[in-house]
Amino acid sequence: MLEKAGYMQKAKAVTIDEEGLPTEIIELVIDGKRFGIVLEDLNHAIRGKISARTFQLRLNWKQYVSTTAGLAYLSYSGKALNIELMDGNRYTVSLDSLKSLLCRRSSYAPVARLPMSSAIKYPSILGDTQSILATC
Numbered sequence: 001m002l003e004k005a006g007y008m009q010k011a012k013a014v015t016i017d018e019e020g021l022p023t024e025i026i027e028l029v030i031d032g033k034r035f036g037i038v039l040e041d042l043n044h045a046i047r048g049k050i051s052a053r054t055f056q057l058r059l060n061w062k063q064y065v066s067t068t069a070g071l072a073y074l075s076y077s078g079k080a081l082n083i084e085l086m087d088g089n090r091y092t093v094s095l096d097s098l099k100s101l102l103c104r105r106s107s108y109a110p111v112a113r114l115p116m117s118s119a120i121k122y123p124s125i126l127g128d129t130q131s132i133l134a135t136c
Helices: 039-046 095-102 117-121 129-134
Strands: 003-010 025-030 033-038 052-060 062-074 080-085 090-094 109-113
Touching (some): 003 095, 025 052, 033 039, 039 062, 039 080, 090 095
Antiparallel strands (some): 025 033, 033 052, 052 062, 080 090
């Protein structure tokens, strides 16, 4: 059973990207920490073309993207978007609820924590060799 860890929502404030330009993001709140995914990159990740970078968000009069915190990518089944953070934590959100959020039929999409045993089953895409060594 998956446990709820947070939610995704459309950003309510204008977000400034790395180049200083305003951009649309999806805000990701996990365990009280705020992250962001650029909407255009998220659409590509949903289609399975690329992985989308997940940024930490910071506030200084306006909302800014900060350092890269992880990646978001389509799951192996194609029914969910998995989010893998640099600290090793992994989360998932169903594509149905995410698409509902993007089409504005709902105001948020719940995010669930993936169990740690799945990290051993599927090696990390961030190059974490510990999960690969754990299977040996």
